[in-house]
Amino acid sequence: MTSQDTPPYSPQTLESEVQRRWQEKQLFRAVGDASGEKFYCLSMFPYPSGQLHMGHVRNYSIGDAIARYQRMRGRQVLQPMGWDAFGLPAENAALKHGLAPAQWTLDNIAHMRGQLQRLGLSYDWSREFATCTPEYYRWEQWLFVRLWEKGLVYQKLSTVNWDPVDQTVLANEQVVDGRGWRSGAAVERREIRQWFLRITAYADELLSGLEHLAEGWPEQVLSMQRNWIGRSEGAEIRFPLATGEGVVKVFTTRPDTLLGATYLAIAPEHPLALAAARTQPELAAFLERCRHVAVSEATVETQEKEGYPTGITVRHPLTGQPLPVWVANFVLMGYGEGAVMSVPAHDQRDFEFARKYGLPIQVVVVPEGEEIPSGILEQAYTGSGRLVHSGIYDGLDNETAKARITAAVAAAGLGRKTVNYRLRDWGISRQRYWGTPIPMIHCPRCGAVPVPEKDLPVVLPTHYHLDNPRSPLLDDPEFHQVPCPQCGGGARRETDTMDTFVESSWYYARFTCPDAAAMLDERAARWLPVDQYIGGVEHAVLHLLYARFFNKLLRDVGLLPADGRHDEPFRRLLTQGMVLKDGGKMSKSKGNTVDPQGLIDRYGADTARLFILFAAPPEQHLEWSDAAVEGAYRFLHRVWRLVHEYGQTPPPLPATLSAEARDLRRLVHQCIDRVSSNMDGRYHFNAAIAAIMELNNALMKVPGEAQADLRAVLGEGLRSMALLLSPFAPHIAEALWQRLGQEGELSFAPWPNADPEALQSSTVTLVIQVNGKLRERLEVPADADAGSIEAVVLAYPPLQKHLAGLSVRKVVVVPGRLVNVVAQ
RNA sequence: GCCCAGGUGGCGAAAUCGGUAGACGCAAGGGACUUAAAAUCCCUCGGCUUUGGCCAUGCCGGUUCGAGUCCGGCCCUGGGCACCA
Numbered sequence: 001m002t003s004q005d006t007p008p009y010s011p012q013t014l015e016s017e018v019q020r021r022w023q024e025k026q027l028f029r030a031v032g033d034a035s036g037e038k039f040y041c042l043s044m045f046p047y048p049s050g051q052l053h054m055g056h057v058r059n060y061s062i063g064d065a066i067a068r069y070q071r072m073r074g075r076q077v078l079q080p081m082g083w084d085a086f087g088l089p090a091e092n093a094a095l096k097h098g099l100a101p102a103q104w105t106l107d108n109i110a111h112m113r114g115q116l117q118r119l120g121l122s123y124d125w126s127r128e129f130a131t132c133t134p135e136y137y138r139w140e141q142w143l144f145v146r147l148w149e150k151g152l153v154y155q156k157l158s159t160v161n162w163d164p165v166d167q168t169v170l171a172n173e174q175v176v177d178g179r180g181w182r183s184g185a186a187v188e189r190r191e192i193r194q195w196f197l198r199i200t201a202y203a204d205e206l207l208s209g210l211e212h213l214a215e216g217w218p219e220q221v222l223s224m225q226r227n228w229i230g231r232s233e234g235a236e237i238r239f240p241l242a243t244g245e246g247v248v249k250v251f252t253t254r255p256d257t258l259l260g261a262t263y264l265a266i267a268p269e270h271p272l273a274l275a276a277a278r279t280q281p282e283l284a285a286f287l288e289r290c291r292h293v294a295v296s297e298a299t300v301e302t303q304e305k306e307g308y309p310t311g312i313t314v315r316h317p318l319t320g321q322p323l324p325v326w327v328a329n330f331v332l333m334g335y336g337e338g339a340v341m342s343v344p345a346h347d348q349r350d351f352e353f354a355r356k357y358g359l360p361i362q363v364v365v366v367p368e369g370e371e372i373p374s375g376i377l378e379q380a381y382t383g384s385g386r387l388v389h390s391g392i393y394d395g396l397d398n399e400t401a402k403a404r405i406t407a408a409v410a411a412a413g414l415g416r417k418t419v420n421y422r423l424r425d426w427g428i429s430r431q432r433y434w435g436t437p438i439p440m441i442h443c444p445r446c447g448a449v450p451v452p453e454k455d456l457p458v459v460l461p462t463h464y465h466l467d468n469p470r471s472p473l474l475d476d477p478e479f480h481q482v483p484c485p486q487c488g489g490g491a492r493r494e495t496d497t498m499d500t501f502v503e504s505s506w507y508y509a510r511f512t513c514p515d516a517a518a519m520l521d522e523r524a525a526r527w528l529p530v531d532q533y534i535g536g537v538e539h540a541v542l543h544l545l546y547a548r549f550f551n552k553l554l555r556d557v558g559l560l561p562a563d564g565r566h567d568e569p570f571r572r573l574l575t576q577g578m579v580l581k582d583g584g585k586m587s588k589s590k591g592n593t594v595d596p597q598g599l600i601d602r603y604g605a606d607t608a609r610l611f612i613l614f615a616a617p618p619e620q621h622l623e624w625s626d627a628a629v630e631g632a633y634r635f636l637h638r639v640w641r642l643v644h645e646y647g648q649t650p651p652p653l654p655a656t657l658s659a660e661a662r663d664l665r666r667l668v669h670q671c672i673d674r675v676s677s678n679m680d681g682r683y684h685f686n687a688a689i690a691a692i693m694e695l696n697n698a699l700m701k702v703p704g705e706a707q708a709d710l711r712a713v714l715g716e717g718l719r720s721m722a723l724l725l726s727p728f729a730p731h732i733a734e735a736l737w738q739r740l741g742q743e744g745e746l747s748f749a750p751w752p753n754a755d756p757e758a759l760q761s762s763t764v765t766l767v768i769q770v771n772g773k774l775r776e777r778l779e780v781p782a783d784a785d786a787g788s789i790e791a792v793v794l795a796y797p798p799l800q801k802h803l804a805g806l807s808v809r810k811v812v813v814v815p816g817r818l819v820n821v822v823a824q
Numbered sequence: 825g826c827c828c829a830g831g832u833g834g835c836g837a838a839a840u841c842g843g844u845a846g847a848c849g850c851a852a853g854g855g856a857c858u859u860a861a862a863a864u865c866c867c868u869c870g871g872c873u874u875u876g877g878c879c880a881u882g883c884c885g886g887u888u889c890g891a892g893u894c895c896g897g898c899c900c901u902g903g904g905c906a907c908c909a
Contacts, residue, residue, distance in 0.1 A: 044909095046909090047908090047909050049909090084909070087908080087909065088907085088908065088909085089908080089909085160907075161907080169907075170907080171907040171908065172905095172906090172907055172908080173907075173908045173909095174907085174908090175907095218829095220828055220829060221828085223827080223828065224827065224828050224829095224904075227826090227827050227828080228827080228904090228905085228906090230827095295906095295907085296905075296906085296907090297825090297826085297905050297906075298825080298826090298904090298905055300825090301825040301826065301905085302825050302826095303825090305825095330825085334906090349825085423906095424906070426906080427906080427907080429907095430907065431907090432907085499906095499907070500907095500908095500909070501906095501907095501909085504909080536903095536909095537828085537829080537903065537904085538903060538904065538909085539904095539909085540828075540903085540904070541827090541828095541904060541905080541906085542904085542905090542906065542909095543909080545906095577829090577830090577902095577903095578902080578903075580902080585902080585903080614836090614837095614848085614849070615836055615837080615849090616836065616837070617837085617838095619829095620830080620837090621829095621830075621902070621903090622836085623835085623836065625835075625836065625850075625851095627835085627836095627850055627851065628835085628836060628849070628850045628851090629850095630850075631848095631849050631850055632849085634849095634864095635849085637863095637864095638864095641864095677840075678840095682840075684838095684840095686836090686837070686838080686848085686849095687837095687838065687839090687847090687848085689848080689849090690837090690838075690847065690848035690849075691847090691848080692848095693848055693849075694847075694848065697848090765844090766844095767843080767844045769843085769844085769889085769890075771889075771890085772843095772888095772889060772890040773890095774844060777844080801876095809889090810889060811889090812843090812889050812890075814843055817843055817844085818843055818844070818890090820843080820889055820890060821889090822889045822890090
């Protein structure tokens with residue numbers, strides 16, 4: 001009971017001992033029998049870059065806190081970990097260091113696995129896999145062929161960034177200020193034939209499915225996905241070419257403004273533009289300039305808006321009037337029809353373009369109750385109103401006009417009502433080496449032929465050492481020279497590999513049955529959906545949309561039951577904020593990373609985890625601070641000391657408690673209550689940890705020679721603290737648990753419940769406001785009713801000076817909280 | 825450019841519902857203990873103030889008895905934009 005008995009808190013030895021015990025007992029192997037309720041807790045698996053970074057530590061500390069909490073709540077928990085192991089950095093590293101990408105990747109995995117294990121995360125390591133192994137990606141190839149058979153895979157031309165010096169395709173990230181990052185050459189756009197997955201066939205389901213996620217997903221992410229899918233109702237309208245042959249198709253959400261269309265704008269890659277350029281050198285030069293803009297939407301949308309007339313004329317579908325066709329550098333070939341009708345009076349971008357090039361502006365909608373504007377417009381009017389200058393449609397409100405004008409165009413055979421999506425099909429071809437080979441063979445006679453199932457997997461050769469960025473598969477006849485599976489003649493194997501988003505689109509399902517002899521087996525249906533998914537907000541759209549898409553594909557090829565419970569992969573989503581340093585994202589390119597290894601070496605895993613969970617709520621950005629770590633470390637020291645100085649198994653509580661002991665016990669149970677409510681769904685770990693710190697502060701004040709009842713409550717408090725702490729700092733919690741003489745595994749010990757009786761208090765302190773300003777405080781019985789409170793307050797002597805010269809007009813009583821006296 | 829967030833003391837933050845703004849922690853200052861230091865413990869800690877109070881949650885306005893919280897407009901910072909993962 002003296003401080004001499006207290007051994008030093010040395011996290012390094014303590015943590016490795018505890019971890020060894022966990023491992024020997026295989027404590028965190030997911031059991032998944034039907035005897036209990038399952039909980040699948042998944043953190044986004046990492047790319048094995050070589051070093052764990054703070055974002056990982058945060059992500060996995062959050063996930064483990066949730067998994068451990070659920071385990072203590074009695075659930076059968078599955079919490080796996082693996083590696084998103086294909087990708088560009090491996091090729092870059094191989095080029096730089098003269099290694100094979102496979103070797104670099106496997107070395108990194110070995111190192112990072114050690115780092116993760118040092119953190120004491122309660123993973124079922126028996127399920128670990130890396131996506132770059134044939135055992136994993138073979139099923140991806142298998143699914144690709146199924147999708148090909150179902151017509152959900154196809155080829156089409158699409159644009160890539162081409163580095164003319166390195167003779168290779170560049171990722172958007174590799175284009176810096178319009179130039180290739182290695183060569184410095186100005187990039188070009190190049191159209192090549194690529195493989196696509198028909199995600200647009202699922203657009204409506206991906207959109208409506210968001211409604212079922214409303215409870216478990218952040219509104220922010222749902223909104224981003226909704227906007228990304230971008231369903232819009234409108235009309236397809238055909239403008240006949242003045243020459244009489246052919247039409248230009250456009251999509252518009254504003255058919256009501258059709259009579260205000262004064263020109264058409266088409267994409268630089270539009271076939272008409274290309275055709276016109278053949279006879280017009282200046283137009284060709286303009287298109288050539290457009291070819292040197294990188295393909296990313298951000299680049300296209302932020303460049304100076306420019307256009308050039310094509311000399312082509314179309315006829316207005318209703319009036320027959322001639323309209324000029326312009327090429328505009330901001331019209332995207334990949335969206336809609338690659339052409340838009342321009343209504344400068346009612347679209348701000350069209351307005352600016354028309355002003356710049358002196359094109360006519362025709363007002364056709366005016367706000368209800370206003371006159372047709374005379375003089376020069378200052379800006380486009382994009383709101384609703386009634387139609388003008390629109391012939392027989394004049395006077396209609398514009399919503400009615402949408403339907404009427406669409407019908408008129410349809411009657412003329414020049415259009416129809418239609419739904420358009422912003423979502424485009426998913427281009428999965430990569431002209432890269434380090435990825436899953438696309439299992440197709442190009443035969444000059446039979447066309448594209450899938451690799452027969454018996455020949456799967458198409459194994460990616462791993463012996464290459466890269467000396468230039470070009471994919472070695474292109475130059476390896478052993479890989480690409482194959483007979484056609486259909487006719488047996490000479491054919492060429494596809495050398496494109498898959499987008500790495502494909503691997504991460506179904507790994508969550510494979511974790512349920514990592515050794516299955518098929519892509520998935522019946523275990524998937526039991527464990528899925530993931531009950532809690534945790535990862536960075538930066539994945540809010542792409543990864544999370546692709547994974548939702550794949551889940552539906554898995555269902556539709558019969559690998560998941562179509563029972564309505566398996567339509568979505570992730571029941572609940574927690575998007576963690578980024579770990580920032582100096583206000584910006586920690587990243588290698590910015591050189592502002594903080595290595596978590598140093599933190600763990602110095603303070604131990606418990607401190608690292610506790611600090612990172614305490615510093616900010618999970619969904620918020622976390623601004624890094626070295627100094628604040630000390631605080632978490634000191635706190636653990638204080639808890640350690642307190643428990644060791646107590647040094648006994650807590651005795652049972654006596655039947656009656658002194659007032660002092662009751663007050664302390666109330667604090668203990670308030671803490672249990674606060675921690676629990678911050679764990680259940682809210683995941684405000686910072687507030688939960690703060691509550692534990694407060695409890696510890698209160699327990700430290702209990703004198704060593706206290707009465708027996710007080711010491712019994714102290715023991716209850718310490719025992720509770722070990723339980724409450726274990727999701728955040730599991731190693732020290734184990735040691736405290738043992739020191740308090742507790743039996744059984746802390747990891748599976750039942751989470752404590754707050755005793756409602758202990759929470760009761762006989763009085764409450766009310767705040768007294770006058771006109772909303774805090775003036776006095778007053779203690780009243782907890783069960784006092786509003787009427788008696790009002791009477792007591794109005795008669796309360798110290799209040800009178802605040803009411804001098806005023807007449808009371810109203811008294812607002814909020815029981816248990818405050819009284820507001822409204823006086824004049 | 826488009827879509828989505830965030831902005832509270834010197835710093836990270838707290839405040840389930842509209843009800844005491846700043847819990848908890850960091851940093852700082854003062855003190856105790858010590859031969860000394862470290863560690864530990866105790867106290868102070870938003871600003872102004874005539875010590876009555878007044879002002880404060882990015883800025884401007886609104887709703888309300890009462891707004892960090894709700895509504896409208898703006899400013900700044902961060903994330904995503906389909907080949908970084």
